[in-house]
Amino acid sequence: MLSNPASARNGNLVAAVGMFVAILGTIFLYEENGQKLGNYTWIFAALFIGSVAGTLMAKRVQMTAMPEMVSLFNGMGGACAALISVIEFRHLVHSSDAASLDQTSLLIIMLGLIIGSVSFAGSVIAWGKLNGSIKDFAFKGQHIINIILLLLTLFIAAHIVINLPIELELYFYAAVVLALVYGIFFVLPIGGADMPVVISLLNSFTGVAAACGGFLYDNKVMLTGGILVGAAGTLLTILMCKAMNRSLQNVLIGSFGGGATTGGSAQTGGTYKEVTLSDAAVVMSYANKVMIVPGYGLAVAQAQHVCHELEKTLEAKGVEVKYAIHPVAGRMPGHMNVLLAEADVSYEKLLEMEQANEEFKNTDVVLILGANDVVNPAAKSDPSSPIYGMPILEVEEAKHVIVNKRSMKPGYAGIENQLFFQPKTSMLFGDAKKALQDLLAEVRNL
Amino acid sequence: MVILMIFVGIEVIGRVPSVLHTPLMSGANAIHGVVIIGAIIVMGKAEEGNLIALILGFLAVFLGTLNVVGGFVVTDRMLEMFKKKK
Numbered sequence A: 001m002l003s004n005p006a007s008a009r010n011g012n013l014v015a016a017v018g019m020f021v022a023i024l025g026t027i028f029l030y031e032e033n034g035q036k037l038g039n040y041t042w043i044f045a046a047l048f049i050g051s052v053a054g055t056l057m058a059k060r061v062q063m064t065a066m067p068e069m070v071s072l073f074n075g076m077g078g079a080c081a082a083l084i085s086v087i088e089f090r091h092l093v094h095s096s097d098a099a100s101l102d103q104t105s106l107l108i109i110m111l112g113l114i115i116g117s118v119s120f121a122g123s124v125i126a127w128g129k130l131n132g133s134i135k136d137f138a139f140k141g142q143h144i145i146n147i148i149l150l151l152l153t154l155f156i157a158a159h160i161v162i163n164l165p166i167e168l169e170l171y172f173y174a175a176v177v178l179a180l181v182y183g184i185f186f187v188l189p190i191g192g193a194d195m196p197v198v199i200s201l202l203n204s205f206t207g208v209a210a211a212c213g214g215f216l217y218d219n220k221v222m223l224t225g226g227i228l229v230g231a232a233g234t235l236l237t238i239l240m241c242k243a244m245n246r247s248l249q250n251v252l253i254g255s256f257g258g259g260a261t262t263g264g265s266a267q268t269g270g271t272y273k274e275v276t277l278s279d280a281a282v283v284m285s286y287a288n289k290v291m292i293v294p295g296y297g298l299a300v301a302q303a304q305h306v307c308h309e310l311e312k313t314l315e316a317k318g319v320e321v322k323y324a325i326h327p328v329a330g331r332m333p334g335h336m337n338v339l340l341a342e343a344d345v346s347y348e349k350l351l352e353m354e355q356a357n358e359e360f361k362n363t364d365v366v367l368i369l370g371a372n373d374v375v376n377p378a379a380k381s382d383p384s385s386p387i388y389g390m391p392i393l394e395v396e397e398a399k400h401v402i403v404n405k406r407s408m409k410p411g412y413a414g415i416e417n418q419l420f421f422q423p424k425t426s427m428l429f430g431d432a433k434k435a436l437q438d439l440l441a442e443v444r445n446l
Numbered sequence B: 001m002v003i004l005m006i007f008v009g010i011e012v013i014g015r016v017p018s019v020l021h022t023p024l025m026s027g028a029n030a031i032h033g034v035v036i037i038g039a040i041i042v043m044g045k046a047e048e049g050n051l052i053a054l055i056l057g058f059l060a061v062f063l064g065t066l067n068v069v070g071g072f073v074v075t076d077r078m079l080e081m082f083k084k085k086k
Helices: A005-029 A040-060 A063-095 A103-130 A142-163 A168-187 A192-217 A220-244 A248-253 A277-285 A296-301 A304-316 A335-342 A353-362 A432-445 B002-014 B018-045 B051-080
Strands: A289-294 A320-325 A350-352 A365-369 A400-405 A425-429
Touching: A005 A040, A005 B018, A005 B051, A040 A063, A040 B018, A040 B051, A063 A103, A063 A168, A063 A192, A063 A335, A063 B018, A063 B051, A103 A142, A103 A168, A103 A192, A142 A168, A192 A220, A192 A248, A192 B018, A220 A248, A220 B002, A220 B018, A277 A365, A277 A400, A277 A425, A277 A432, A289 A304, A289 A335, A289 A353, A296 A304, A296 A335, A296 A432, A304 A320, A304 A335, A304 A432, A320 A335, A320 A353, A335 A350, A350 A353, A400 A432, A425 A432, B018 B051
Parallel strands: A289 A320, A289 A365, A320 A350, A365 A400, A400 A425
Antiparallel strands: none
16 A cells, blocks of 8 residues: 555555554553553543644644654654653662562663664754754764763663662663763764655664563554564665665765865866846747756745746647656655645656656756756766765756756755856756746746 | 564565655654553553652653654645645
8 A cells, every 4th residue: 555655645544543543442451460551631631632732733834844843753752762761760660679670671661761862862953953943063073972972871771781780760860861962963963965864764763662662561563563663764764875875874974064074176166157037938948858857946945836837838838848856856855756746746747867867868958946966967977075976867968957046055065066067057046936937927928 | 573573664665666755754753653552551550649650651642642643644744745636
């Protein structure tokens, strides 16, 4: 059911119903030593308030803010897992004397605590980065500090489980703090464009934390769900890295950043040409084939509907219009697909990178809307470039390239794009929405 | 059991086209909200007088619910985008 866009929605619904049944089942049917669950009022109150809040938040968020919502909700799950560990720890410590503490339970509690806390803290930072409130922050030796933090946390956890020291509670809360700090520092230096990979990784972390809860209560539903997500999330993370042709290690350790790394050693700069609206309109209207390359700029300008209008107008004039979608265009895989689908663009018109690359040589005009790094030739030619090795859209094969951007400022990778200075390329400056509206008006006049 | 689940997880992802990767991530996110069951258990077992456990438990269930409900609604909105056009 999940492999087809049309039926995936039903798959989601089925999963939701299953979750609902599991929750109700637990509330009314769970029994431990013959004792059923109590505190129904508290439970239902929390469920109700959470449902209302969750639904409101999820319904009101703009399409382009989806990845950060996913991250935020992921963090909530991580926090939930960590809190479970805290409560169970307190229960364990207060109900038995130090000598008889169950070490297996302690181990599971510590694992759930650490993984949940790291996921929570990291997810909140990722959320902040994607909505722009947190900037990239890296300092020298950061990665050493991160490793030290992690080792320290694990060491304390091991100490607690193996040695059962008197100051158990002190160590426990120290571990909580360290795990949270580690989660923050883990995500803080990673660049915004790499966030989707990080979120996918944190997603699988929370899955594992949920599985820990499953082990603790010997609960099949939690175990199943948790491990499923842990495994699936890990695979998805790896797939995303492959699409960028970067290793996971590279994503986590390297940071793109305007200041931290300077661009490659290739010659950049030179003169660029600007194209007027009327010339752009003419060359596009009389073309046989136009390919549109959407990027983050299109999303920011919320110009997807105008783009669709332009597509329809051109097609009415007999121009074949398609879209070339790079796997990491925008801020998440499938970002452009979602954006264009929202504008009712038929998904048969969306070409994946390999297909698009075959068609560029037959294309008269490529219109690049707010995309930058995904069409940067340095990825092929400049080994010192931070994006070297990433497969790109080979737009230079087409006859004309028109680039729409707000200015000449670099994109997320913070590097110059030689494409802009090439002879076949001309620049059309302006906000994507305004530029498209003006272009559309010109095309209609022809 | 663990191995089976890992296998299933990998199989499921392997069949999903890359255009669905983000809704998939969102769906997986909702599913790990199953951690809420642990929160419900922990809350349900707390003794009447133990205020700290009740408050923490309440918070845990609340956060878990956000994960589950928010996750499924967001996934649904993403998948709604793929409806066949008229």
